[in-house]
Amino acid sequence: MNTVKEDIVIAGGGLLGRLLAWRLLLGGRRVTLFEAGALEPSPAAAHVAAGMIAPLSEAAATERKIYDMGMASLPLWQKWIAQLNAAAGGEGEGGVFFQNTGSLAVAHPGDSGDLAQFERDLRLRLGGEEKNFRRIAQEELRRLEPDIAPHFSRAILLAKEANVDNRALLAALLAQIRALGGRCVAHTSVTVNDGTAAVNGEPLRCRWTVDCRGFGAAGDDQNLRGVRGEVLRVRCREVRLRRPLRLMHPRYQLYIAPRPGGRFVVGATEIESADKSPLSVQSALELCSALYTVNPAFAEARIEEAGVGLRPAFRDNLPRVRLRPGFAAANGLYRHGFLVAPVVVEEIVRHIKAGETA
Numbered sequence: 001m002n003t004v005k006e007d008i009v010i011a012g013g014g015l016l017g018r019l020l021a022w023r024l025l026l027g028g029r030r031v032t033l034f035e036a037g038a039l040e041p042s043p044a045a046a047h048v049a050a051g052m053i054a055p056l057s058e059a060a061a062t063e064r065k066i067y068d069m070g071m072a073s074l075p076l077w078q079k080w081i082a083q084l085n086a087a088a089g090g091e092g093e094g095g096v097f098f099q100n101t102g103s104l105a106v107a108h109p110g111d112s113g114d115l116a117q118f119e120r121d122l123r124l125r126l127g128g129e130e131k132n133f134r135r136i137a138q139e140e141l142r143r144l145e146p147d148i149a150p151h152f153s154r155a156i157l158l159a160k161e162a163n164v165d166n167r168a169l170l171a172a173l174l175a176q177i178r179a180l181g182g183r184c185v186a187h188t189s190v191t192v193n194d195g196t197a198a199v200n201g202e203p204l205r206c207r208w209t210v211d212c213r214g215f216g217a218a219g220d221d222q223n224l225r226g227v228r229g230e231v232l233r234v235r236c237r238e239v240r241l242r243r244p245l246r247l248m249h250p251r252y253q254l255y256i257a258p259r260p261g262g263r264f265v266v267g268a269t270e271i272e273s274a275d276k277s278p279l280s281v282q283s284a285l286e287l288c289s290a291l292y293t294v295n296p297a298f299a300e301a302r303i304e305e306a307g308v309g310l311r312p313a314f315r316d317n318l319p320r321v322r323l324r325p326g327f328a329a330a331n332g333l334y335r336h337g338f339l340v341a342p343v344v345v346e347e348i349v350r351h352i353k354a355g356e357t358a
């Protein structure tokens, strides 16, 4: 029986769907979350992603709006992760790893022109925000990150950037949604037509429908495309990084994000294709060489996983939120899902609250 009489139905149990369900449940709403695939492990882009919350790094290549949304999201992440961890009994016991010690942009000596250009782009786009990033010399770099190879002679410290363990986050959100009485329905694909959600052609009767299907909405929206991203997850006991590193690279900005237990996420390629086939040899070589460049001891790292995901993106690579009475949709978070999700979620929560009091 698929027809339900609900308060709020959310289609899509990825990053936005889970965050939104949790925030609405905390606000006393009744929520049913439908997910087309499994809930664990999640098929969402958010499961493959690296979880970088990097407003400055992203600002060099995108619109100011993304930077502003990211800066507004950072304090929300800090508060929300603390709330999730408190509910789960502390970070050490199944909590979510979250780091906001900034990140470093570095370049291999051969790519130092890219680092200089990155700095120029930051200054151009972020006039007035210079306090949040600064060039550092080798001595300070050594002090901050003793394990990176000596040929990295300068870097840019991006002071406000953060990094969250995306998988621990998705798991913690699911646990909290369930603990707060949210209904989670897996393996159930939802269609959304003119603001109405349906399962197997049967409309879902509810007060509010929220569409958070990510790339799954591409069948209904010709403007949505998938942008392929590939990451490696490696384990290496020999190298310690205290914060994410972003490597300037002629084709993409690759990053290495540390995770607890000697683990690192290395990503991500960016390829204009909705192909979800396994990691290519070329991408594997590029991701591995990023590691090796940072410290040759990474040669002994063990590759635990090669992941491929599709970033949901519109033509302008900017997120889109649609709000109507009884309905909300958010999509096109592209490579900025973790960066902007909290402000997108807050906007939808406000819309639903306002709709009740109107």
Ligand SMILES: Cc1cc2nc3c(=O)[nH]c(=O)nc-3n(C[C@H](O)[C@H](O)[C@H](O)COP(=O)(O)OP(=O)(O)OC[C@H]3O[C@@H](n4cnc5c(N)ncnc54)[C@H](O)[C@@H]3O)c2cc1C
Binding pocket: 011, 012, 013, 014, 015, 016, 017, 034, 035, 036, 037, 042, 043, 044, 045, 046, 047, 048, 049, 050, 051, 052, 053, 188, 189, 190, 191, 212, 213, 214, 215, 216, 217, 228, 229, 230, 231, 267, 268, 308, 309, 310, 311, 312, 330, 331, 332, 333, 334, 335, 336, 337, 338, 339, 340
């Ligand atoms: C390799 C890679 C690295 C990334 N790294 C970062 C990063 O470091 N920082 C950052 O900010 N962003 C990053 N991103 C982007 C980020 O993951 C996405 O922007 C974000 O996950 C989008 O959130 P979403 O909820 O819209 O979509 P998703 O997280 O993809 O969730 C959508 C969910 O909806 C479900 N669904 C689809 N169709 C239906 C249906 N018909 N019915 C029910 N459910 C459905 C899907 O199965 C999925 O679970 C990365 C993405 C990739 C692929």
